[in-house]
Amino acid sequence: MVKLKSNDDKEFEVEEAAVIQSEMIKNMIEDGCATSVIPLPNIDSKTLIKVIEYLNKHINMGKAAETGEEDDLKEFDEQFVNMGWEELFDVIMAANYLNIHELMELCCQSAADRLKNKSVRAVREMLKITNDLTEEEEQEIINDAPWAFEGPEIDDTVN
Amino acid sequence: MEAENPTHKSAKLFALFNPILSFFKPRRRRTRFMHLPRVIMVEILSKLPIESMLSSKQVCKLWYNLFSDPLFLTMYKSRSPPPCILFSRDHDISQLLKLEPCCDDYSSRLRNRPILLSCPEFNTPVKHRMDIPVEDYPMLRLIGSCNGFIGLMTNIYDINTSVYISNPLLGEYFKLKLPELEKSVCRVVYGFCFSEVSGKYKLVRSVTRRFTGHREVSELEVYTLGVDEKWRNLGQVPYPVWQDFGQVCVNGALHWMDPVDKDSIYSFDIETEKLKSVPGPPGLVFPFKYLAQAESQRSTCAPSCLTLVELGNCLCLTDDSGSIYGHIDIWWMKEYGIAESWTKVRILTCLGPAGFGLDICFQKYLPILIWKDGEILMQGKKGSQLFSYNPKDMTFTMIPISRGIGTVATRYLPSFNSLKTIVGDNFQVSNVSPNES
Numbered sequence: 001m002v003k004l005k006s007n008d009d010k011e012f013e014v015e016e017a018a019v020i021q022s023e024m025i026k027n028m029i030e031d032g033c034a035t036s037v038i039p040l041p042n043i044d045s046k047t048l049i050k051v052i053e054y055l056n057k058h059i060n061m062g063k064a065a066e067t068g069e070e071d072d073l074k075e076f077d078e079q080f081v082n083m084g085w086e087e088l089f090d091v092i093m094a095a096n097y098l099n100i101h102e103l104m105e106l107c108c109q110s111a112a113d114r115l116k117n118k119s120v121r122a123v124r125e126m127l128k129i130t131n132d133l134t135e136e137e138e139q140e141i142i143n144d145a146p147w148a149f150e151g152p153e154i155d156d157t158v159n
Numbered sequence: 160m161e162a163e164n165p166t167h168k169s170a171k172l173f174a175l176f177n178p179i180l181s182f183f184k185p186r187r188r189r190t191r192f193m194h195l196p197r198v199i200m201v202e203i204l205s206k207l208p209i210e211s212m213l214s215s216k217q218v219c220k221l222w223y224n225l226f227s228d229p230l231f232l233t234m235y236k237s238r239s240p241p242p243c244i245l246f247s248r249d250h251d252i253s254q255l256l257k258l259e260p261c262c263d264d265y266s267s268r269l270r271n272r273p274i275l276l277s278c279p280e281f282n283t284p285v286k287h288r289m290d291i292p293v294e295d296y297p298m299l300r301l302i303g304s305c306n307g308f309i310g311l312m313t314n315i316y317d318i319n320t321s322v323y324i325s326n327p328l329l330g331e332y333f334k335l336k337l338p339e340l341e342k343s344v345c346r347v348v349y350g351f352c353f354s355e356v357s358g359k360y361k362l363v364r365s366v367t368r369r370f371t372g373h374r375e376v377s378e379l380e381v382y383t384l385g386v387d388e389k390w391r392n393l394g395q396v397p398y399p400v401w402q403d404f405g406q407v408c409v410n411g412a413l414h415w416m417d418p419v420d421k422d423s424i425y426s427f428d429i430e431t432e433k434l435k436s437v438p439g440p441p442g443l444v445f446p447f448k449y450l451a452q453a454e455s456q457r458s459t460c461a462p463s464c465l466t467l468v469e470l471g472n473c474l475c476l477t478d479d480s481g482s483i484y485g486h487i488d489i490w491w492m493k494e495y496g497i498a499e500s501w502t503k504v505r506i507l508t509c510l511g512p513a514g515f516g517l518d519i520c521f522q523k524y525l526p527i528l529i530w531k532d533g534e535i536l537m538q539g540k541k542g543s544q545l546f547s548y549n550p551k552d553m554t555f556t557m558i559p560i561s562r563g564i565g566t567v568a569t570r571y572l573p574s575f576n577s578l579k580t581i582v583g584d585n586f587q588v589s590n591v592s593p594n595e596s
Binding site: 085086089090092093096104108109111112115116117118119120123124127128129130131132133137138141142143144145147148149151154 | 189190191192193194195196199202203204206207208209210211212213214215216217218219220222223328329330331
């Protein structure tokens, strides 16, 4: 068992087999630096709980294909990324810090899927981005590839 | 009750002080997209589909710059985006077809064989730019497509054509300034290629001059984009290039067939600029009855059943002379440069897609590309159908296309690299004067 401590001073016990999916912690264990509690100053407990949930589920990912549990895992992943933007970004930051490649891919793909085919207005609103381009600059960008701004698939809803 | 439950009381107290306590803890910032490190932003944005990337440039200044950031360009390329197809109709690039992985209905897992997903009306990307004279529009013809850029020329029937290099995704173009060729030049054929070794784009052209007594001399000229100030003359070539250089790049070399002596394939090494002859399939009987006739009529486009193609970095030769019998042959040069390695694979088009008429089963097909699992995407030469052929179970799948497509399909690799990275601003290009060569 490996003990992790979030930045709000909560401790979590995780099986070594699960936690070594994090390249960072794996290296720490290999270097013998993980004898006591590993402090994670960049991750709060709420995010860490999500990350541990993911690590525990993916503990035997290599075996999943053999045992036919792939679909189960896929369903879990779909459910897992079903969270708000801020939470998603927190998990992405944590996955980046802990260097968990698969989790990073999953969450970034989810973010991209949510932005896919969205109108510019919808993207700005969803991600709380202020437009700092002038009208002329915006028109120039549209002129460069007008076909990317048209079409029935463009979705103006915010969700 | 309260006295019996002291924990309840302390919890109440804790709740009272908690906001004050948390004030002294590191303040939790609400994580927003714009707070993410640049590398993560790029990681997310590089997973978007092409149209979304292009429209996302309009979100804000930072995003606009991200899509030309070297970090983004490298990451986008490393994802090896699925290839696209450019369709031209009547010498006009009309559409960009995007091929994306499709989901297996049973397991909803991604298969490695992309299928057609969308087909934005493309309307020659350079068209909306006012800098191209209106009279140039109707004749714009694709010279070649390589590594994200395309070469276009305005008039194949006029030796004094205009040549454009374009990144169609970004709507960028660059007009090569070509001084007029002298009167003795009777034919110019252009090709566009990319050297993986040096990362340089090159235009090649075969310039044929006619001298007294109908004697013709063809010379090869090369122009490296962003490097050369003039076309470099590589000297006389013993064989002419007739219709076009084509698109067949294998092993770092551009390949074309000699239209007269049909069992000859020639290669131009894009990096070393050396010309070579590549052996054709030994013993292949070339059904060229019409050829001698065409040649005597000085036709520049002799009818041919053989077409060179590249499939999975393998030089291939398709022979559709058997199409009326319901088959086409693809010769694969399994080991590059080894004549004995040519292997013939027959595709029975008569077993074509169920429910389609004889005209589909017995027409000529041209392979466009091969997927990782061996399926081959083919275009009917009548031009309006796309099929995916599975060589394992010899089945065809028709690929639905929402709108009518053009007659020539060209592979195209989407790229966000700006033309400015390969040609400097106002880069002047001039011809080699015949006196200097």
